[in-house]
Amino acid sequence: MNRDQLINALYESIGEACVTDPGIAHIEIHANKVLGVHLVEGLEIEADELKDGIRATLVVKKNTKIDQPVRICFGLMQKTGIQKIDMNIRLEENARVAIMASCTFPNAEEIVHTMDADIDIGKNAEYIYLERHVHGTEGGINVVPKAKIHLHEGAKFRTDFELIKGRCGKIDIDYEADCERNSYLDMVARISGRADDRILINERATLRGDGAHGVLRTSIAVRDRAKAEIKNTLVATAPNARGHVDCKEVVQGEAIANAIPIVEVHHPKAHVTHEASIGSVDSKQLETLMSRGLSEDEATDLIIEGLLSPEGQPF
Amino acid sequence: MSQKSILEIKDLVLNLGEKRILDHLSLEIWPGHIHAVVGPNGAGKSTLANTIMGLKGYLDFDGDILFTKKTVKEFSVDERARQGITMAWQEPARYEGLTVRSFIRAGADDKSEQNCRHALELVGLDPKTYLSRAVDRTLSGGERKRIELASILTMEPKLVLMDEPDSGIDVEALEKIFDAIQYLKNKGTTILLITHSTTVLEKADHAFLICCGQLIEKGSVDKIMQYFGQKCIPCDHKNEPKTE
Ligand SMILES: Nc1ncnc2c1ncn2[C@@H]1O[C@H](COP(=O)(O)OP(=O)(O)OP(=O)(O)O)[C@@H](O)[C@H]1O
Ligand SMILES: [Mg+2]
Numbered sequence: 001m002n003r004d005q006l007i008n009a010l011y012e013s014i015g016e017a018c019v020t021d022p023g024i025a026h027i028e029i030h031a032n033k034v035l036g037v038h039l040v041e042g043l044e045i046e047a048d049e050l051k052d053g054i055r056a057t058l059v060v061k062k063n064t065k066i067d068q069p070v071r072i073c074f075g076l077m078q079k080t081g082i083q084k085i086d087m088n089i090r091l092e093e094n095a096r097v098a099i100m101a102s103c104t105f106p107n108a109e110e111i112v113h114t115m116d117a118d119i120d121i122g123k124n125a126e127y128i129y130l131e132r133h134v135h136g137t138e139g140g141i142n143v144v145p146k147a148k149i150h151l152h153e154g155a156k157f158r159t160d161f162e163l164i165k166g167r168c169g170k171i172d173i174d175y176e177a178d179c180e181r182n183s184y185l186d187m188v189a190r191i192s193g194r195a196d197d198r199i200l201i202n203e204r205a206t207l208r209g210d211g212a213h214g215v216l217r218t219s220i221a222v223r224d225r226a227k228a229e230i231k232n233t234l235v236a237t238a239p240n241a242r243g244h245v246d247c248k249e250v251v252q253g254e255a256i257a258n259a260i261p262i263v264e265v266h267h268p269k270a271h272v273t274h275e276a277s278i279g280s281v282d283s284k285q286l287e288t289l290m291s292r293g294l295s296e297d298e299a300t301d302l303i304i305e306g307l308l309s310p311e312g313q314p315f
Numbered sequence: 316m317s318q319k320s321i322l323e324i325k326d327l328v329l330n331l332g333e334k335r336i337l338d339h340l341s342l343e344i345w346p347g348h349i350h351a352v353v354g355p356n357g358a359g360k361s362t363l364a365n366t367i368m369g370l371k372g373y374l375d376f377d378g379d380i381l382f383t384k385k386t387v388k389e390f391s392v393d394e395r396a397r398q399g400i401t402m403a404w405q406e407p408a409r410y411e412g413l414t415v416r417s418f419i420r421a422g423a424d425d426k427s428e429q430n431c432r433h434a435l436e437l438v439g440l441d442p443k444t445y446l447s448r449a450v451d452r453t454l455s456g457g458e459r460k461r462i463e464l465a466s467i468l469t470m471e472p473k474l475v476l477m478d479e480p481d482s483g484i485d486v487e488a489l490e491k492i493f494d495a496i497q498y499l500k501n502k503g504t505t506i507l508l509i510t511h512s513t514t515v516l517e518k519a520d521h522a523f524l525i526c527c528g529q530l531i532e533k534g535s536v537d538k539i540m541q542y543f544g545q546k547c548i549p550c551d552h553k554n555e556p557k558t559e
Binding site: 285 | 383396
C-alpha cells in the first residue's frame with residue numbers, strides 16, 4: 001500500500017473518513033512512519049522515527065485556543081508487529097486543545113502497542129484527550145499505555161480511554177497525575193474484555209495544591225474467562241482538595257473482576273470519596289431484548305455497550 | 316384444536332416453589348384478534364405470559380404451548396421471538412446508557428431512523444425529545460412502557476403479550492396505547508392483553524377469566540365483563556393458589 005492508501009485504510013478501520021477540513025489539525029502514524037501531518041496556528045508537532053515506533057513532541061503555544069479537536073490516528077494494519085509511541089505533550093500557559101486519538105489494530109494477532117506519554121499542562125491551560133481503540137477479534141494484542149501528567153495551577157485535564165470494539169487482549173494502563181493549586185483532573189477508562197482478555201489498570205493522582213479537584217472513573221465489563229484488576233488511588237495533601245474515585249464493573253460468565261479504590265487524605269480540610277460496584281447483567285434486561293429476537297450474546301453486547309457508553313457514566 | 320388458533324395452551328400446570336400457580340389451564344387464541352386475560356391480583360396472569368414467552372424460571376411445566384400448531388416448549392426466549400412471539404412487561408426493564416434509539420432499533424425489522432421516529436410518534440412520544448435519551452431511571456415508568464411498545468411496533472411480531480398495558484399510564488397516554496394496539500391489529504398482529512382493568516378489557520374481541528391459575532370462564536367481552544364486574548360472583552375461589 002502507498003501512503004494515501006494506508007491513511008485511507010487506517011480511517012476506514014475506525015469507520016471514519018479522512019480529515020479534509022483545512023481548519024482541523026491531524027496526524028497519521030502507521031507503525032514507525034508518520035504518514036501525514038497537518039498543523040494549525042499555535043500547534044507544533046515534531047516527530048522522529050525510531051526503530052519500532054515514533055518519538056513525538058506536541059506543543060500548544062501560550063494563549064493559543066485551538067477551536068477544532070485535533071485528530072490523531074495511530075495504528076498497524078498488519079497482523080504482527082510492535083508500535084512504540086513516545087509522546088511529549090506540552091500546553092503552555094493559557095493554551096487550550098482537545099485531541100481525539102484513535103488507535104486501530106483491526107487485524108491484530110500478535111501486536112504490542114506501547115504509549116509513553118509525558119504531559120505538562122501549563123498554568124490555566126485546558127487539555128482534553130479522548131483515546132478510542134479499535135481492535136480485531138483475535139485478541140493477540142498487548143496494549144501498554146503509560147502517562148505522567150502534571151497539572152500546573154488552574155490547569156484542567158480531562159481524558160477518556162475507550163476500548164469497547166473488538167478484543168482488548170492484554171491491556172495494562174498506568175497513569176500518574178500530579179495536581180497543583182485549583183487544577184481540575186477527570187480521568188475516565190471504559191473497557192470491555194472477553195475470552196481470556198486481561199485488564200490491568202493502575203491510576204494514581206495526587207491533589208497537592210489548595211483547591212485541586214480530581215476524579216478517577218473506571219467502567220469495566222468482563223465476560224467469558226476475562227479478568228480485570230483495577231487499582232485507583234487518590235491522595236489529597238492540601239486544604240480544600242476534593243476528589244472522588246468511582247469503579248463500576250459488570251461481570252458475566254466465569255470472568256473475574258476486582259476493584260481497589262484507595263483514598264488517602266493528609267489534610268483535615270481535604271475531602272475524598274469513593275464508590276465501587278461489581279454487578280452482573282440482569283435477566284429482565286436480557287430477556288426483554290431476547291424477546292425482540294436478539295440472541296443472548298447480542299443482547300449482552302448491547303447492554304454492555306450502553307453501560308460503557310459515555311451516556312452510561314455517572315457524570 | 317381448532318383450525319383457527321395461532322396459540323394453544325394445553326393443560327398447563329406450573330408450580331413456583333411450593334405453590335401451584337397455573338392449574339390445568341387451557342385456552343386458544345385466534346389469529347388477528349385481540350384477546351384479554353382478566354383476573355384478580357395473584358391469579359397467575361403474569362405467570363401465564365412469562366410461561367408463553369419462555370422466561371427463566373418458567374420453563375418447567377406440564378402440558379404444552381403450541382404456536383402456529385407447533386410446540387415451542389423447548390424453545391428459548393429469542394427462538395420464540397424469531398417465531399413471532401413477543402411481550403411487553405408489566406414493569407419494563409431499565410438500561411443504563413442505552414439510548415431509546417438503540418433500544419428500538421435492536422429488535423426492529425426496518426432499522427431506519429424514520430421508522431424509529433414513526434414508532435415513537437405512534438405511542439405519543441416526541442422523537443426529538445426521546446430518541447437520544449437513555450432508557451434508564453430518568454424516564455418515568457409510563458414513558459418506558461410506551462418506549463417498549465414502540466420497540467414492539469417496529470418488530471412487526473405475529474403475537475404480542477401485553478402485561479398490564481395501562482399500569483402507570485395516565486388517561487391521555489392510555490388513548491395512545493390503545494391506538495397503537497389498534498395499529499397492530501390492523502397489521503394483522505394477534506394481541507393478548509393481560510389486565511384487571513375493565514377499560515382495557517373493553518378493547519378486546521374475546522376474553523378469558525382466570526383465577527387461582529384456572530380458567531373460570533371464556534367468551535365475549537360482554538359476558539366476561541358481567542362476570543368479572545360482579546367480583547366474579549358466583550365463583551367461590553378465594554384466589555389463593557394451592558400449596559402442593
Ligand atoms: N417465584 C415465585 N414463587 C412463589 N410464588 C410465586 C412466584 N412468583 C409468583 N408467585 C405467586 O404466583 C401467583 C401469581 O402471580 P402473578 O404475578 O402471575 O399474578 P397476576 O395475576 O399477574 O397478578 P397481578 O394482577 O398482581 O399482576 C401469586 O400468588 C404470586 O405470589
Ligand atoms: Mg401481573
